[in-house]
Amino acid sequence: MDLETARKTLDSQPFSRLVGAELTAFGAGGAVLEVAVREELRQQNGFLHGGVLAYAADNAITFAAGSVLGASVLTGGFTIQYVRPGTGVRLVARAQTVQAGRRQAVCRCDLYAVAADGAETLCAVAQGTVLRVSGQAGPRAD
Template identity: 35%
Template sequence: MAHLGVEVAEVRAGLVTLKMKFRPELTQQHGFFHAGGSATIADSAGGYAAYTLFPENSSVLTVEFKLNLINPAQGDWLEATGRVVKPGRTLTICQLDVWGVSGGSRRHVATGLQTLICMKDRPDTGS
């Protein structure tokens, strides 16, 4: 996340928002943010949102996710929000939304769903 310049914008129980500022090296051939960057921050926002509801000494892994790219990802930055839709003991479902932000304007650029697994008694190993 540090390599992409991702910042945490908001953390609440069951909701996390991340921001990724525009840099030319994060774009594809038409100058839009690359879908890989959009998917990365969406996946991470959802993972962190689920993690806020997990027990101590656990960690999170994505089981699957689907992301629909609905508009070109452009703007001064991308903002991804992960929101827990259905918490569970083992599996948690999150809604993912990515917005392109320029000045005061926001455009919805991607939306999706994600399933995450709670790895109980398996804290992150760090890297």
């Protein structure tokens, strides 16, 4: 899969469209996912909501692993440590595959809050396991 195909995959996710996520890099075991910070994505203190950071980590990790395992992958689990409040105008999630086998990959993701002047501040670190799946269920018709 190339960057354009990966972008189409991201765009096929309704929640990713809602958040306004963009895939800016993909391949060779890595992926970069970016989200423009807007008011609807903040929590009551004005910081980027932790759920948005977790979403970005989850998707960036899965795309990084998918670049080595193939397109049919799902997150098996991940952990995230918030190290600073997310502020600024953009969130950048940079994920890299740490280890990959035939059926699973372990990835790390560093999440940065980007200020208007381009300065980046690390705000969270995540690690996850992504699994190759043999078949994916489509939407249910209930």
